[in-house]
Amino acid sequence: MNDGDDTTPVPASSEGPAQNWPVPDPPDEIYDPTEEGAEAALRYWWELRVYARNTGDTEPLEEFSDEACEICDLQIDRVQEMYESGWFVQEEDVLTGAWVRPMEWDDFEDEAFAIFRLVEGGFDGYWEGSHLGKEPEGAEVAYAAHLQMSDHWTIHNFQIVDEYEEGRSELEDAQ
Template identity: 30%
Template sequence: MSRLSANSSRALVRGAVFGLGLTAALLLTGCQGGQPGGPPSETSSTTASPTSGVLSPRPSATEPSGSATPAAVYKPADAKGKAENVPVPVMPELAKENSKEGLEAFIRYWYAQLNYSYESGETGTLRSLSAANCSWCTSLRESVEAAWKDGRWVAGAGILTASLEMDFDPARSSQVAIVQVIQEAVEIRNGDGSLYQDPTPATNSASRAEFEFKDECWIMVDLGLIR
């Protein structure tokens, strides 16, 4: 992990990550700007970024577009139904830059996209942001898809990227970040609103994530919990 402090890495809270409680724990090529890529099927070197303490995306409503048509109101999922009008994360231009700042922006975007997958069931874009051989990424994607099968949906599961450590070295072919993630309890709801299974408790966990810059964009190539 190069010059990253082992003590500070271990100091981050250990836990189960983003668990759906189905068959896998968590996590998941190409630069995409945030458009869904398929059917249902997010700092700094040692501190949290200024925007990392915000659950994303959890707005109360979308902003007016300036047209005569009112903006659709965002509604989070609950026992009565699926989330509605969930804002689609858009990749910032900075996240396509091969720099420390660019990678930080990509990480923020990656977790925003993960959050969107929980809310919408759409995993195509999340797949495009990670390498095909990232096994944990595949397990995460498949878990989200399984949660959304047969008319089910996910409620809760909001993600907070609480802090990040990075020792960016432009001479290396890959970069490593330690990400602390806090997630709300995850509920999987049946079509009638009942619980499909017991909710997965809220988590506070630290993961080691590895990234490579290829074809003018970042991709996640490996992910795992720090134990």
């Protein structure tokens, strides 16, 4: 653990959660009502998730999550519960294959839809100083996301579409 007034960033480890760890800087694009802005916000949300899991600070994640987003709330709650008496050491998530398009219906101004693949980084869990175990890197999972623009893009909702298995063919899916 970090002692005193030392402001040197210390990463999360078996010794404790990250200390003095800087909040990731938001990309400038997330303030633009464009496809690029929505994709940047999507990638930034997952970066903030890793930050929250390593530090226990969920405030930035909450800022970029809509109040109606159930998966967002679940992720935030999971971090807050763990940090009551423990911490995470979270590896980076890998988001690939993002496809983002604006929703162009009259009732859905400043909204976007995204489909992407994500491999959640592995993590270690610690509770009351004891190692609970290591969760390995997750399977590649396809997600759909709904984003909304106000002052900046926020995640309105996520939905798991399917687990992606390398080499799986359409024939195997049909059987």
